[in-house]
Amino acid sequence: MASVLMGLWSGLLVGLVTEYFTSHSYRPVRDIALSQRTSAATGIIYGLALGYLSTIVPVLALSVTILVSHEFCGMYGIALAALGMLSTLCVGLAIDAYGPIADNAGGIAEMSHLGASVRRRTDALDAAGNTTAAVGKGFAIGSAALVALALFGAFCTRANIEKVNVLNAWTFAGVLYGAMMPYAFSALTMKSVGKAATDMVDECMRQFPKIINGEAPPDYTRCISISTSASLKEMILPGALVILSPLVFGVLCGKNATAGLLVGALSSGVQMAISMSNTGGAWDNAKKYIESGGLGPEHGKGSSTHKHAVT
Template identity: 45%
Template structure:
């Protein structure tokens, strides 16, 4: 993202050259960064959610055996443990089929074919999960008093929980598409308003992102409630897996954007026919929307997975098996729990500040280097000299590696510090507060950044004056503000809350029940 920001700010605004122009020293670093961030980065994020949802479902199945005081049979016990693995396997096969179907579709509208593949793969997953449930799932009587119709003992309760997660994922992806695609009103209005300058572009993008949290959060809340009513806390865990069951297709769709973006860069650097670049720009705009869809899935699944991990921590932190059902670890009137909630709500904001500062500082070093090269190597502007691409790559690589250390320590150390200082209840509050705060920041960041980027690309098609106008320059500035939000902050929120939850679950038994000073 540092390379992306600096390449745009110096290249487009100061030097008035095209994006990915080979005369720009940051061009190669920018193209490399697309793969690093939007393929490897988001892929790792979704993989973490995928594994976390499987682990949390297995852990909850183990705790449920203790909570039932021996009423669960061995076959039911092992059935609930193996079920997440079988569902994941069915999702892999469905994803392979979905990718093949979309790859062989003959259509000129990339957006429609990818959206169709999303729905087709989701339906395929539901069908394959139904087969798995019918063959391998146990008829387990869910004892929780809050579930709907507890007398109805059927394995199909599990199917309803999985379906709620999957449907929620598809709805969130469509909402992400609506808020970030230039085919819809929010982004087009943002592009139109940019005619009034940078400030209006920035404030409009911020308002769009903040407002876009409403319906995704309501969707998540309804899905969590449906999963809980269907199969209790175990239902929440497998609902996360349902949302992620076609993770292979999600990652493929998300990777589409960087491929299209880099194709445009290659076309520009190779001086191909301008028609080629015009086509790749249109594909890249679709890619920004598919990236937002991928981030929507990542955010929603992270919320489910983290919630399941938090429940696992709360159950597992009980002193004895008899305390698992009515675990006293969370008591909102205790000051230690409130302290945990407040600190948990603050951490995503502090984490965000570290990330944005890291990107901003590295981008600043890049801008200084790019200006130096334009000044000291005058042949760059005329194409007679080759820029020092390697130096820019070194700056971004060093900046990225060094700037990840502090946020990583914060995510890992926070549960230990809060746990040993204030006890287990404070850690539970930390996780709950962190989850609520991180979801909002993640959705806001992803949608604001995607809308700023596509508003810029919409203007570059010739709308509102097109390239080289003050409107375009204002949109470029907005896009550079959105870069660290959508591609650094958004995905990192998922990682923060899941990492804290996993650390708390694994080491929760080490934390004292009461604060150390009691």
């Protein structure tokens, strides 16, 4: 019971910290918005710094949860803590679905040329949706870290590994490789998104002249085909990296190196996931704050500050 309560406590703390760092009601996001007055580069720097800073409290909360849960029930206690964090899953999924709904409502209002008051309301809903999405990701990341640690314990038991000695050269090499994997995976997926976006923009630019002149109707099927094809093809390499790395390491380097790989991937992956999630939410809500006139009418929508934020 104590382990489950620890999971609930850490999930609550992660959610509160995520809201603080991604909502434009608080100072961090407003600082990003203020930095956009200078250039887009300063906004990027502030956003990255905010994301890195936002990892401190969640990691401390997860660390305390792991220590206390392990003291009560060992690795089983850590798995129970993950279960406690996921006990609010139904509410989290409902809240997480709110973001895209609000975002699409804003898009419909924009394309329908509705009044400014309608757009202001949908922007407020969209900003709240960005925050709730980041909170949902925080829960997912935290619970995934706890589950991964419990599974790592199962792997060590199955492989008869009593201690993971980082002074062992093979183990330390595995730790370094594992710590690199989240960065490689992120790089591959980000590059894939950029490639798919480029193909989509090219297709839209090809269709626009004919649509405007009335020569041809919009070809939605082609756009959907580009997105679907890219989402499937571009995930082959990242998926292979995640699936094959432990197998290859286990066969070529042994179980100790594989244990090091898992430790490295877990330790760097948690920090990277939290920082990237919160950085994205903060950038988006900083843009919303500027659009709502938070910096004054001279820095509102269409201004150079707003263009920097869009970048």
